[in-house]
Amino acid sequence: MGAVMKRAPGDGERQSKALEAVTGLIREQVVPPTTAELQYGLQGLFARLAEGDARRRGGRWRWSFAGLGTAAVLAVVALAVVRPRLQTTAAPSLPALTYQVHGGSLIAGGYLRESGGDGIKLSFSEGTEFVLMPGTHGRLRSVGASGARIAIEQGTAYFQVTPNSGRTWLVDVGPFLVTVKGTVFTVSWDPLRERFELRLRRGRVAVSGPVSGGDIVLRDGQRLTVDLPGAQTLITEDQDKGGKGLAGKGEGAHAPPSATRAEFEPPRLAPAGPAETASPGRGRAGAAPAGRPARTERPLRWSEALASGDWDAILADADRVGVREILDGASSEDLFALADAARYRRRLDLAREALLAQRRRFSASTRASDAAFLLGRVEEAGGGDSARALRWYDEYLARAPAGTYASEALGRRMTLIKQREGATRARPIAEEYLRRFPQGTYAGSARALLH
Amino acid sequence: MAVQNPDTPVSRLVPSDRRGISDQEVARGLTSGEAWAVAEAWHRFAPMVLTVAERSLGSKSEAQDVAQEVFCRLYAKVHTLREPAALRSFVFSFAVRVLKSELRRRKARAWLSFHRPETLIELGAGTLDVEGRDLLRRFYGLLDRLSTEDRLVFALRHLESMTVEEVAETMSLSVSTVKRRLAHGTKRFDRFLEREPELARLLDGKGWGRS
Numbered sequence: 236m237g238a239v240m241k242r243a244p245g246d247g248e249r250q251s252k253a254l255e256a257v258t259g260l261i262r263e264q265v266v267p268p269t270t271a272e273l274q275y276g277l278q279g280l281f282a283r284l285a286e287g288d289a290r291r292r293g294g295r296w297r298w299s300f301a302g303l304g305t306a307a308v309l310a311v312v313a314l315a316v317v318r319p320r321l322q323t324t325a326a327p328s329l330p331a332l333t334y335q336v337h338g339g340s341l342i343a344g345g346y347l348r349e350s351g352g353d354g355i356k357l358s359f360s361e362g363t364e365f366v367l368m369p370g371t372h373g374r375l376r377s378v379g380a381s382g383a384r385i386a387i388e389q390g391t392a393y394f395q396v397t398p399n400s401g402r403t404w405l406v407d408v409g410p411f412l413v414t415v416k417g418t419v420f421t422v423s424w425d426p427l428r429e430r431f432e433l434r435l436r437r438g439r440v441a442v443s444g445p446v447s448g449g450d451i452v453l454r455d456g457q458r459l460t461v462d463l464p465g466a467q468t469l470i471t472e473d474q475d476k477g478g479k480g481l482a483g484k485g486e487g488a489h490a491p492p493s494a495t496r497a498e499f500e501p502p503r504l505a506p507a508g509p510a511e512t513a514s515p516g517r518g519r520a521g522a523a524p525a526g527r528p529a530r531t532e533r534p535l536r537w538s539e540a541l542a543s544g545d546w547d548a549i550l551a552d553a554d555r556v557g558v559r560e561i562l563d564g565a566s567s568e569d570l571f572a573l574a575d576a577a578r579y580r581r582r583l584d585l586a587r588e589a590l591l592a593q594r595r596r597f598s599a600s601t602r603a604s605d606a607a608f609l610l611g612r613v614e615e616a617g618g619g620d621s622a623r624a625l626r627w628y629d630e631y632l633a634r635a636p637a638g639t640y641a642s643e644a645l646g647r648r649m650t651l652i653k654q655r656e657g658a659t660r661a662r663p664i665a666e667e668y669l670r671r672f673p674q675g676t677y678a679g680s681a682r683a684l685l686h
Numbered sequence: 687m688a689v690q691n692p693d694t695p696v697s698r699l700v701p702s703d704r705r706g707i708s709d710q711e712v713a714r715g716l717t718s719g720e721a722w723a724v725a726e727a728w729h730r731f732a733p734m735v736l737t738v739a740e741r742s743l744g745s746k747s748e749a750q751d752v753a754q755e756v757f758c759r760l761y762a763k764v765h766t767l768r769e770p771a772a773l774r775s776f777v778f779s780f781a782v783r784v785l786k787s788e789l790r791r792r793k794a795r796a797w798l799s800f801h802r803p804e805t806l807i808e809l810g811a812g813t814l815d816v817e818g819r820d821l822l823r824r825f826y827g828l829l830d831r832l833s834t835e836d837r838l839v840f841a842l843r844h845l846e847s848m849t850v851e852e853v854a855e856t857m858s859l860s861v862s863t864v865k866r867r868l869a870h871g872t873k874r875f876d877r878f879l880e881r882e883p884e885l886a887r888l889l890d891g892k893g894w895g896r897s
Contacts, residue, residue: 250872253879257825258844260818265740267733276736276750277728280757284724414747441747452750579820612816643815676815 275452279439282454332378332402333360346599347373359383362397363404374600376407377568386601391423396438407601408433410637411444411461429463429637463637463671537572546576550585558585562592567602574609583617601638607631608640611647621651642668646677649684658684713770716761728757731777738778742785742841744826752788756780782838782856789834828878832871839864840871 268276339348339355347355347367357365357375363383367373371390377383385392386407396404396415404415409424411431418438424431433442435453442451442459451470453459460469540548553561553573561573570593577586590606590613597603611627614620628644628651635641645668653661665681672678707726715723735756739749759780767776829837835857842853843864854864 250876250879254844254872254875257821261741261744261822261825261845264822265737268736273729273732276732276753277725279750280724280728280754281721283754283758284761441750443747452747575820609816640816646815 272452275454278454279452332380332383334358334378334383341375347375357385359397361402364393364395366393368392387422387424388601389424389426391421393421395419398438409444410463410639410641411442414441414443426637431459431461431463433459435459537569537576541572541575546579549573549576550580550582553585558588562588563596565592567593567597567600570596571602571606574606578609578613578616581616583613586613601635604631604635604638605640607634608638608644611644615647615651621655625651625655642672642675642677645671646675646680649677649681653684708771709773710770713764713767713773713776716764717767724757724761727760727773727777731774732757734774735777735781738781738846739785741845742838743788744822744829748788752781752784755784755788759784779856782842786834786838789837792830793834825878828874832874835859836867836871839867843868 335358336347337356337358338353339350341347347357349355349367349369354369354371355367355373359365365385367387368391371392372388373390373392374386374388375383376386382402382404384405384407388409392406394404394406394415396418398418406413406415406422408422409426409429409431411424413422413433415438418440419436420433420438420440421436422431422433431444433440433453435455435457437455439455440453442453444461451459451468453470456472458471460471461467462469537549537552540546540552549572561569565573570589574586574589574593577583577589587610590610593600593606594603607627608631611624611631614624614627625648628648631638631640631644632648638644645664649661649664649668652664662684665684668675668677668681669685709730712723712726712730716727732753735753736749739752740746743749743752756777760777763780764776767773829840832840838857839853839859842848842856843850848856850861850864850868853859854861857864859867
């Protein structure tokens with residue numbers, strides 16, 4: 236794109252229409268909160284107001300610390316002034332997280348491999364602990380100064396997250412995403428029964444995923460159970476978690492089957508031998524498989540470039556380093572970033588190759604399953620053989636029946652079958668789609684097929 | 687073309703006379719520290735705050751945090767409200783202020799951590815396909831690169847369909863400043879359009895995954 240662009244007649248109108256289209260899309264996506272969401276929010280508000288009352292009662296302490304606070308602010312300001320000059324050496328204000336793995340090791344793709352049959356424990360430098368119960372399959376997806384992201388693909392895990400407003404902890408549990416504040420909770424996912432359960436001992440988490448009514452925010456002592464095949468979402472509470480202070484005046488407390496405290500206890504893991512220590516700088520999730528020479532360091536972080544919309548920079552970087560070398564040596568994360576950038580720029584052959592490399596080199600990963608779906612999209616975008624796209628969607632649905640793209644894969648399958656074989660053959664898929672995703676993107680098309 | 691909701695004026699998001707209680711009564715109840723008034727104010731105004739915050743931030747969970755903060759501040763500051771009937775605009779001005787703080791905090795976090803966090807788009811309806819989500823992720827990535835005030839002005843004008851004068855009043859800015867900030871945001875959007883291949887599909891009326 237040239238640096239100097241002359242505006243053609245009609246550009247203003249096109250821009251205005253484009254802006255309307257995008258903002259309209261956002262308005263369409265933001266739906267008013269449900270009654271249940273409002274109720275959860277109100278409970279949280281009462282709890283916060285009660286906390287505020289308690290803090291005000293201890294307010295005199297604040298004045299004793301006022302001088303100390305002012306000194307801290309001055310120090311931060313001084314640091315901000317000096318920092319630009321020290322940019323290459325200064326430490327960020329949030330220290331980088333390091334972690335130790337006990338009872339197992341971190342292998343290619345961030346997978347956590349258990350070694351002793353007692354589960355795996357990750358201890359982070361600022362006190363947060365993740366414990367994967369024996370037999371649980373999990374993957375450390377990323378660790379940075381701003382927090383970490385872990386995926387639980389099967390089994391049960393315990394989390395004790397140290398509160399820190401500057402860090403974000405995300406837990407992918409099957410098709411669900413748990414956004415964690417400072418908290419203690421246990422989560423489990425059974426992929427065969429498609430059953431999700433989260434028991435929150437204290438703190439607050441938000442759960443998003445295929446549950447009706449959007450995100451669910453859980454508070455102290457609540458338990459969320461989602462049975463996907465039965466389309467059931469159940470939230471229960473501990474009996475001993477009654478309201479207090481102003482919180483006690485809130486509306487609508489839930490009825491209470493309880494979870495015992497013992498269920499929250501983490502397994503006791505003896506540090507088996509020297510723990511594997513890692514930091515974001517080395518051995519992080521997505522590193523090259525063991526035995527493979529580390530890839531050449533590239534100054535550009537592709538995931539960041541992708542997030543910034545700089546996909547041309549990613550493609551130029553790949554061309555500079557050599558596509559073949561990238562396909563053979565890049566991390567899973569980078570391969571995905573390359574595939575995304577290539578899709579956005581309609582370099583479909585490159586997108587296809589990156590996705591195929593993802594499947595070949597990281598075949599056990601969730602990204603490999605996701606790649607199957609995206610390969611279907613690439614086939615369709617290229618106007619190629621729809622039978623090939625269908626095979627990719629079938630593959631994805633077989634590997635990840637409740638995966639992130641399950642709704643879209645099934646929807647695309649329904650659409651392609653209708654185009655290729657007619658409405659009669661597509662109707663059973665439409666029925667299945669409506670049963671599983673009544674609010675999904677393709678629900679309208681499915682209903683139209685059935686009526 | 688994806689079916690688009692008509693603009694939803696903020697005032698229409700909640701009925702104004704829920705349970706027959708006026709805004710003045712709610713404001714007086716809040717001033718006296720009545721729990722029923724907190725609940726009533728929440729049910730009455732939280733949908734407005736949640737919607738504005740979710741549209742501006744592109745995140746439902748962050749919008750929930752913002753709403754909690756807004757109502758905590760409201761509870762603490764409601765005694766400064768001179769005109770109880772103006773409770774709705776009082777809440778809205780708190781929402782804008784909290785949003786501004788949240789956006790500044792985000793920028794500071796990104797600056798301090800030497801790392802631009804990935805833009806996560808997490809909007810409530812969740813009915814977009816992968817290309818639609820990608821487009822919105824990139825759009826919010828564009829908004830992330832605007833200054834806090836430019837972004838809020840852009841969001842209030844284009845996502846909340848407020849007039850330039852309303853934006854100016856809400857943000858305590860002059861009309862000419864609002865226009866200047868809008869022009870800046872629009873220029874960035876122009877550049878975004880030049881690089882955005884998926885937008886053509888939206889403009890061609892094909893939408894995503896609805897064929």
